[in-house]
Amino acid sequence: MISEKTQKKIESIASKLPQRAAAMLSALRLIQDEIGHVPPEEREWLAGKLGVSPAAVEAVLSFYTLFRREPEGKYTIWVCSTLPCALRGCELLMDHLRHALGIREGETSPDRRITLKRAECLGGCDRAPVVQVGEDYHDVLLDLSLGTAKVSFERVEALLEKLT
């Protein structure tokens, strides 16, 4: 079960809003930040806390991409693959990451360190191709110096090394 501190935070958010259910997204985020995903027990608890049915919590959880119902790797690498990133070589990057990590899209590395996922436009197309890890965006993983797009292996390695 989540800590008392987080429970109190959720109560404080819910009590300040015109309707308690409006605390749903904030609460799910807080639970996930603490546990890593939103387990069944917490879903039930939250439904009671906000005065909604357990089904209502399930509906929200399954609708939003950023919520996790199951545990994932310690880090999730989101590779953006929408048009502006695709035009600047995101598939090369995706291929490279798949090989470097030895996993397919959506999978988690055997050491549970990294999950690899495909993202939709992250609103960072000025830095395309872009990847998001945790709260941070990373760019220039592609080397354009030779006139053609190539994955910058050093930069990708440096990023992966940071994720321990």
Place this chain on the structure above:
Amino acid sequence: MSEPILLANIGEPDSQTLEKYRSSGGYEGLRRAISDMSPADVVEEVKKSGLRGRGGAGFPTGVKWGFVPKDSSKPRYFICNADESEPGTFKDRLLMEQDPHAVLEGIIIGSYAIGAREAFLYIRGEFADSYRAMAAAIDEAKHASLLGMKILGSSYSLEIHLFRGAGAYICGEETGLMESIEGKRGHPRLKPPFPAAVGLFGCPTNINNVETVANVPLILRKGAPWYAEIGCERNTGPKLYCLSGHVKRPGVYEAPLGVRLHDLIYEHAGGMWRQGLKLKAVIPGGSSTPVLRADESDIDMDFDSVAKAGSLLGSAGVIVMDETACMVDSLLNILKFYAHESCGQCTPCREGCNWLVKIVRSIEDGKGKSADIDLVENVAGNIMGKTICPLGDAVAMPAQSFVRKFRHEFEEHVRLKGCPLKGAH
């Protein structure tokens, strides 16, 4: 290139701080609004400025504020839409991260104008830096009596609730966003009733984009006549343009509404990213807007001119494609995005999106037939205008325009049984 107005603070050290913002006239607009003007005066001033919404549709902001009933017994709400998810768009993020007080001042003035005591700022879930910058700005403003109880010693009080999305493009649609704040799936609502009458929690609500509200302090500080001088007729003010794709310097560039698209591409963004390659196509307003061929793309970038050219200014997300871009593959990419983001409430959108992906994928993979090209247009035509929210149109417009304008490329894929540009990078 003219002096930046909206981006004047950006790039300066400490541009996020209250002190810095105030040193260049920040919160003067709010002071003027609250101490010298009635809410109706503020609405009038914004109407006179000609400001049109920057969230996509270009609806006049003052007029929209005027729709919120003054005599309702229910509370009124002001929402700022910071969900920024239309592919190719990244201007609101810049404003929030680097000039959060401009966004905040705009929200406070707008809330005062419609008589809201509570405002909501809904920030896209992935934008952690925007969230932190806005939260810090709200704290600073509260301590300086610019927000909270009795703002600047007046009788006006306002509370702001910060919300974070959780990864759903459709929550950028105004009623989907309201459902999301209410703690539900972001399913758009049938209109009417419009949000001005029945919005958030069933109460009268106004919703504006981040860039829209960031223009408001300037109007109040410097006056509507000053503002209306910028830009062109019926399209006033400064505008942020997001350049992405095959340009040398992708980024956010400010120019008055009506700037030439080719100036944005070749001067601001430095032209094509690789020497010797030619421009093939431009999507002028985010991936949902109709594509333009290179030969039709030297246009004025304001709401009316882009519409006249057969596309839309939308979110001003300018996606540039050089001759190495495959138009079939690019359309497939766009269709996959909307198919993934369709909320599934309407049959034409839910089924149509998936069909379009299937058909265009088969053409790209060399398994398409000639008749499939017409089928794309046909399916798109059956989505257009037949759905609850405009996401249906957002998928139909690119599908129709790509096929109409680059039909020869689709035909070539069928004839060659594959993509001639695969691996062209």
